[in-house]
Amino acid sequence: QVQLKETGPGLVQPTQTLSITCTVSGFSLTSYYMQWVRQTPGKGLEWMGFIRSGGSTEYNSEFKSRLSISRDTSKNQVFLKMNSLKTEDTGVYYCARRGVAPFDYWGQGVMVTVSS
Amino acid sequence: NTVMTQSPTSMFISVGDRVTMNCKASQNVGTNVDWYQQKTGQSPKLLIYGASNRYTGVPDRFTGSGSGTDFTLTISNMQAEDLAVYYCLQYNYNPWTFGGGTKLELK
Numbered sequence: 001q002v003q004l005k006e007t008g009p010g011l012v013q014p015t016q017t018l019s020i021t022c023t024v025s026g027f028s029l030t031s032y033y034m035q036w037v038r039q040t041p042g043k044g045l046e047w048m049g050f051i052r053s054g055g056s057t058e059y060n061s062e063f064k065s066r067l068s069i070s071r072d073t074s075k076n077q078v079f080l081k082m083n084s085l086k087t088e089d090t091g092v093y094y095c096a097r098r099g100v101a102p103f104d105y106w107g108q109g110v111m112v113t114v115s116s
Numbered sequence: 117n118t119v120m121t122q123s124p125t126s127m128f129i130s131v132g133d134r135v136t137m138n139c140k141a142s143q144n145v146g147t148n149v150d151w152y153q154q155k156t157g158q159s160p161k162l163l164i165y166g167a168s169n170r171y172t173g174v175p176d177r178f179t180g181s182g183s184g185t186d187f188t189l190t191i192s193n194m195q196a197e198d199l200a201v202y203y204c205l206q207y208n209y210n211p212w213t214f215g216g217g218t219k220l221e222l223k
Contacts, residue, residue, distance in 0.1 A: 045160070045203060045214040060211035094159055101150050101165035102207045109159050 002026035004095050004107035011113050012085050020110055022078040022095030029053070029071055033098035034078045036069060039109075040091030050098065051078060085114045118142050120204050122215035128223045135191040137218040139204035144184050148208035151180055151189045154217075155200045163202075164189065194220075 008020035022034065036048040049059035051069045059067055068081045078095055090113050096103040119142040129135055139149065147167035152160035162171045164180035167187060177198075179190045191198055199222065204215040 044216055045205075047205075047212040047214070058210065062211065101162050101171065102205065102212065103150070103152070103160070104162050104165075104171070106159040106161070 002097065002105045004097065004105055006093060006095055006107045006110040008093065008110040008112055010111065011115065013116050014085055014087060014114055016085055017081060017083040018085055018089070018093075018112060018114075020080045020093055020095075020112070022080070022107055024076050024078070024095075024097070027097070029073045029076060029078065034069075034071065035096045035098055035103060036078075036080050037094045037096055037103065037106075038089075038091050039094070040088065042088055048080070087114050090114045117211055118145060118206050118209045118213050120206055120213050120215035122202075122204060122218050124218060125216065126219040126221060128221050129194050130223050131194055131196055133194045135194050135198075135220065137189050137202060139182075139187040139189070139215050141185045141187070141206055143209070145206040145208035147183045148206055149180075149182070149187050150205045150207070151178075152203045152205065153198075153200045154203065160203060196222075 003025045006022050012018050033050045033052050035050040039045050051057050057069050066083045071078045092109040092111050094109045095107045097105040121140045123138050149167045151164040153163050154160040163174050168180045177192045181188050201217040201219045203217050
């Protein structure tokens with residue numbers, strides 16, 4: 001059974017770095033791309049980037065300068081790190097698997113509030 | 117960036133209605149379009165991939181069509197559990213982009 005679950009800090013101060021972990025089960029990270037998507041009040045759903053099954057990454061240029069996606073295959077975990085947070089980064093962050101479609105399985109999402 | 121414009125932004129419907137919603141791409145994206153359903157408080161769920169392929173377990177009342185710049189999602193015989201926001205996504209060009217959504221509400 002495929003499962004994805006995001007865990008993160010909930011509240012982050014402006015200018016700080018956001019770190020979110022996506023823990024997966026039911027499949028191997030070496031067989032599938034893993035994606036990050038966020039949903040904000042201002043811009044709706046936004047694709048952020050992905051890490052390929054081989055470990056290389058691709059990012060949305062809007063985030064490229066401050067976003068990093070990595071993984072630990074031994075722990076079945078994918079990581080998102082984004083620095084220089086702004087209040088506009090407040091929203092729900094999702095990890096998702098790319099299978100038959102870009103996002104065939106989604107995590108439940110983690111709410112992140114950027115506020116001092 | 118490729119802009120995906122969905123219309124209408126909301127629809128008031130009745131159970132049993134046939135519902136049609138549209139998604140227009142600002143450039144040719146071939147058939148690299150998916151449709152996702154998001155119910156309140158939930159993550160999006162895949163309905164249609166590759167413009168017209170129904171995902172596993174999706175009821176056959178959901179049909180996707182289109183290619184190039186114009187895409188349609190049709191729900192025949194609308195059910196109460198279909199009340200949600202529907203999003204299109206293009207993945208032909210980086211950055212992949214979502215539409216703004218069509219919200220289905222009961223009359």
